[in-house]
Structure formats: structure tokens, C-alpha cells
Amino acid sequence: LFLFPIRRRNPDIFDFIFAPLLGLFLISYAFQFAGNLCLVVAYDVHLFLYDGMIRAAAEISLGCMCFSLCSKFCEHEFTSLARICISLLEIGGYACVFIAAWTQGYTQLDFTLLICLGVSITLSFSQKGILFPLFQNRFCLAFGKLSLPLYLTHMLVAEQIIPYFINLSAYQKLAVYYAICLGLSCIWVYVDLIMSKRQKRKT
Numbered sequence: 001l002f003l004f005p006i007r008r009r010n011p012d013i014f015d016f017i018f019a020p021l022l023g024l025f026l027i028s029y030a031f032q033f034a035g036n037l038c039l040v041v042a043y044d045v046h047l048f049l050y051d052g053m054i055r056a057a058a059e060i061s062l063g064c065m066c067f068s069l070c071s072k073f074c075e076h077e078f079t080s081l082a083r084i085c086i087s088l089l090e091i092g093g094y095a096c097v098f099i100a101a102w103t104q105g106y107t108q109l110d111f112t113l114l115i116c117l118g119v120s121i122t123l124s125f126s127q128k129g130i131l132f133p134l135f136q137n138r139f140c141l142a143f144g145k146l147s148l149p150l151y152l153t154h155m156l157v158a159e160q161i162i163p164y165f166i167n168l169s170a171y172q173k174l175a176v177y178y179a180i181c182l183g184l185s186c187i188w189v190y191v192d193l194i195m196s197k198r199q200k201r202k203t
Helices: 003-009 011-034 051-074 080-103 110-126 138-144 147-164 170-202
Strands: none
Touching: 003 011, 003 051, 011 051, 011 110, 051 110, 080 110, 147 170
16 A cells, blocks of 8 residues: 555656665565565564565565556567567566476576566567467457456465365376366356446446
């Protein structure tokens, strides 16, 4: 909440000066004391805050920076060769993060991988890559609606539900994990759709 009034009054100063410095400082601080960037509910005795608040402030700050960079990026036109390079850089960033997360788990490269992910996300939302038209269809747009519920339910499933499946192998647990997360997210989207229709009828 304290970040919003600052950005509202001086968006450019916040996005291009304050946000990068604050984001990098908080992430560096978290990484230094926790050893990784997976901060959710641990209590930080140094700042008297939950680590999740530190990560949230850092992510919001970096998100504002990426949004403004994306907006500036969208103002320019690129040649076909440049768009190919943008797509290669975009895919390469996602691939590095996915491979590292799948094979290494938490590593000393988390900080670097976060930067790679930020670059790739910024390029994706700029819509300047050659692959962007492939994702402009009903399936991808509908699947995009699952992103928020997936984000909000994945930790709940991992920490509260999956531990009950003690007799399953690692791959079986992973399959169950994905199935439950997807099922809960679909229910979320369906309920949200019903509520939206009812709200429109009232108005």
C-alpha cells in the first residue's frame, strides 16, 4: 500500500529510479539472509516483517519497472530480423529459468534467473516477437485466465494437500499436484464467471 501513492504522484521517477533500486535492494537482502528467493511466511528478525512482504514489495517494484519498459518498447517498430532476435531472447530466457528450476532447484543463480525472467516477460508483453500471433487465440486467452488462480493455489496444494500422498512416487505426486492445481483453478474461473454474469444482470 505504501508504494501506490509514491508511484501515483511520480510514476516515471518511481518506475525508472526508485523501483529498480528498491527491488534490487530487497531481493539482494532476501537472498543474502535466506539463501534463496522463495520467501513466503518466514519472519524476518532484522526488519520485523514477514519475508513475504519483502518479496511482494520487491516484485511490485520490479513489475512497475518492467511495465514502463514494455510501454516504451511498444512505441518502436522493428524489422523482421530484430523481431526474430527478440523472440530468441524471449524464449531463451524462459528456457534458462525452466531448465534451472527443473534440474537444480534453488541455486546461487536464482538472482540471475529472476532477471532473465523479467526480461522475457517484458519482451512477451511488448508483443514485438514473431511468435506473438500464435498466442492470439481463444485457447490461449482462456488459459491465461487460469494464471491468477494457479498462482494463488499452488502453494496451498503443495504444502497442505500433497503431503497426504505419502505412498506415491515423486512423478506421481507431481502429476497429482498439477491435476489438483488445475482443477481448483478451473473451479475458481467457473465461479468467477457465474458471479460476473449475475453482477451484469443486476446492473
